[in-house]
Amino acid sequence: MTILSPPTQARTADASEYNPKADSRAAKRARGIVFHAVSLALIAVVLYPALWMVSSAFKPSSEIIGNSSIWSSNFSFDNFVTAMGGIGGVSTAQFFANSVVLALASVIGTVLSATVSAYAFARIKFPGRSIFFGMMIATLLLPFHVVIIPQYIVFQQLGLVDTYIPLLIGKFLAADAFFVFLMVQFMRNLPRELDEAAIIDGAGHVRIFCSIMLPLMKPALISSSIFAFIWSWNDFLGPLLYLNSPEKYPLPLALRLFVDQTQSSDYGAMIAMSVLALLPVLVFFLIFQRYIVEGVSTQGLKG
Amino acid sequence: MTQTLTRHSGAPAAAPPARAPRRRGADTRAGYTFLLPWLLGFILLTVGPMLSSLYLSFTNYNLFEAPKWIGLENYTSLFQDERFLQSVGVTLGYVVFGTPLKLAAALAVALLLNAATRGQGFYRSAFYAPSLIGASVSIAIVWKAMFGDSGPVDQGLSFFGINLGGWVGNPSMTMPMMILLTVWQFGAPMVIFLAGLKQIPQELYEAASVDGAGRFRKFVNITFPMLSPVVFFNLLLETIHAFQIFASAYIISNGEGGPAGSTLFYTLYLYLRGFSDFRMGYASAMAWLLVIAVGVITLIFFRTSKSWVHYSGDAK
Numbered sequence: 001m002t003i004l005s006p007p008t009q010a011r012t013a014d015a016s017e018y019n020p021k022a023d024s025r026a027a028k029r030a031r032g033i034v035f036h037a038v039s040l041a042l043i044a045v046v047l048y049p050a051l052w053m054v055s056s057a058f059k060p061s062s063e064i065i066g067n068s069s070i071w072s073s074n075f076s077f078d079n080f081v082t083a084m085g086g087i088g089g090v091s092t093a094q095f096f097a098n099s100v101v102l103a104l105a106s107v108i109g110t111v112l113s114a115t116v117s118a119y120a121f122a123r124i125k126f127p128g129r130s131i132f133f134g135m136m137i138a139t140l141l142l143p144f145h146v147v148i149i150p151q152y153i154v155f156q157q158l159g160l161v162d163t164y165i166p167l168l169i170g171k172f173l174a175a176d177a178f179f180v181f182l183m184v185q186f187m188r189n190l191p192r193e194l195d196e197a198a199i200i201d202g203a204g205h206v207r208i209f210c211s212i213m214l215p216l217m218k219p220a221l222i223s224s225s226i227f228a229f230i231w232s233w234n235d236f237l238g239p240l241l242y243l244n245s246p247e248k249y250p251l252p253l254a255l256r257l258f259v260d261q262t263q264s265s266d267y268g269a270m271i272a273m274s275v276l277a278l279l280p281v282l283v284f285f286l287i288f289q290r291y292i293v294e295g296v297s298t299q300g301l302k303g
Numbered sequence: 304m305t306q307t308l309t310r311h312s313g314a315p316a317a318a319p320p321a322r323a324p325r326r327r328g329a330d331t332r333a334g335y336t337f338l339l340p341w342l343l344g345f346i347l348l349t350v351g352p353m354l355s356s357l358y359l360s361f362t363n364y365n366l367f368e369a370p371k372w373i374g375l376e377n378y379t380s381l382f383q384d385e386r387f388l389q390s391v392g393v394t395l396g397y398v399v400f401g402t403p404l405k406l407a408a409a410l411a412v413a414l415l416l417n418a419a420t421r422g423q424g425f426y427r428s429a430f431y432a433p434s435l436i437g438a439s440v441s442i443a444i445v446w447k448a449m450f451g452d453s454g455p456v457d458q459g460l461s462f463f464g465i466n467l468g469g470w471v472g473n474p475s476m477t478m479p480m481m482i483l484l485t486v487w488q489f490g491a492p493m494v495i496f497l498a499g500l501k502q503i504p505q506e507l508y509e510a511a512s513v514d515g516a517g518r519f520r521k522f523v524n525i526t527f528p529m530l531s532p533v534v535f536f537n538l539l540l541e542t543i544h545a546f547q548i549f550a551s552a553y554i555i556s557n558g559e560g561g562p563a564g565s566t567l568f569y570t571l572y573l574y575l576r577g578f579s580d581f582r583m584g585y586a587s588a589m590a591w592l593l594v595i596a597v598g599v600i601t602l603i604f605f606r607t608s609k610s611w612v613h614y615s616g617d618a619k
Contacts, residue, residue: 173344
């Protein structure tokens with residue numbers, strides 16, 4: 001991860017460095033306490049919706065609405081039992097499995113296609129490279145709504161609606177420029193001497209890519225995999241457009257179906273299902289938060 | 304691969320001037336081979352669809368009969384379509400108020416965290432969490448419950464004697480609710496601000512201290528100018544991002560944009576026109592107007608950025 005993060009070593013000292021003479025130890029400590037108090041209060045506000053969601057999932061529906069408290073005396077797993085029962089004759093386990101299949105395929109497709117394409121942009125000189133690179137950057141800003149209608153028409157005419165192909169093909173063709181861009185930025189920071197030495201040793205681009213780049217790119221591969229997974233997991237518009245049969249639905253679409261059919265009568269089950277749908281994202285976040293947060297911060301720099 | 308090529312041509316492999324052009328040929332082939340996935344995707348999934356969407360925007364097309372050329376009719380009728388105009392208003396309101404608020408929150412918290420000696424990693428992650436889940440259907444459902452009639456937000460406000468009777472069903476309160484949802488996700492730009500703040504050389508602050516500059520002067524004269532490329536990046540990205548809000552609007556309004564069209568976001572209306580009414584040409588015209596709007600905004604940002612974005616040699 002050290003390579004991914006910008007050179008930050010220059011700054012290790014704290015804010016008190018600004019005016020060293022005026023600072024006593026006590027003042028420093030007081031400032032530390034104020035800082036932590038303010039930050040923790042802010043975190044309490046920011047994380048309240050998430051905490052409320054998790055706690056509500058364990059409360060009876062009657063206690064959810066009209067109750068802003070996180071605590072309850074009636075915690076139970078009843079809502080989860082209802083939520084796991086599924087909707088429209090399909091079990092929630094099935095929706096989970098669908099989401100997992102889609103997310104894993106997305107990760108494989110995205111990482112493969114983005115690394116290979118990024119290698120061309122970052123390490124090979126060929127005519128047209130800078131034009132294509134500019135176009136790739138432009139697609140980062142392009143609203144994707146401009147392509148969804150023709151894409152839908154084509155997939156519909158090919159009889160591919162209600163399959164996973166329309167949802168996955170873009171992942172295998174590096175359609176999400178964010179990942180290509182991330183990989184290019186990362187590769188550019190790897191020392192060129194490595195390729196040059198390999199070329200002298202007679203290695204071609206395939207060898208350089210497989211045995212030099214890929215092993216060094218582990219942090220970028222991990223970040224990209226996590227993002228590809230989470231974005232696919234949370235994607236709503238794609239499945240909404242392309243999937244018709246409930247037994248193929250991933251969780252976000254199942255969740256919508258659930259909300260439509262239960263309406264606001266069973267808030268408890270609805271929120272329990274929302275928690276279930278977010279569970280992998282939350283778990284991923286807890287495990288990989290360093291990679292996730294640093295992956296984002298590099299994106300903004302060195303552009 | 305290079306060696307084989309060199310041998311075929313019979314030139315001495317070691318001679319650099321003779322070797323360079325041949326390497327270039329091999330590199331071109333390798334370059335396009337490696338670029339193939341992206342290139343295919345770009346042609347088949349971006350350029351091709353964009354061209355056909357442009358064509359469709361001048362036609363009447365319902366997916367079942369052949370597209371019928373109608374010239375600019377879609378575009379002209381859009382501007383007489385009250386729901387379209389409403390969706391433009393809703394989206395602009397969201398972008399104009401939501402994005403600056405979100406960035407202000409992001410910058411304020413980044414400045415706060417940047418002064419931290421300990422626990423910065425923890426705070427950074429905790430504030431970032433909403434950005435990861437904020438656009439999901441789950442959070443949209445939670446938001447709807449939280450801001451609904453006698454939901455926890457209503458309860459909390461009634462403690463202060465404020466009675467709104469729920470935000471979700473109240474057309475004048477749905478926009479503040481949606482804006483709160485986007486501001487809540489300030490963690491992503493905040494993380495980028497923090498990374499930018501760390502790149503500002505400390506010597507600048509020390510020199511300013513020697514000159515007797517206070518906190519405010521330091522912010523105005525050092526922090527903001529040094530950070531301006533990152534501010535620009537965040538502003539551009541968040542603005543474009545805000546134009547494309549969909550899932551939360553869809554869920555919170557039951558896919559209809561209600562109440563009274565107050566959550567009829569542009570992309571939601573585009574979706575309804577295209578995929579509920581099957582007016583593909585009309586929706587394509589909408590999509591192209593969005594592209595034009597985003598393009599114009601990007602251009603304006605880049606043009607005006609020259610006066611306030613500061614690019615120095617070492618802080619990129």
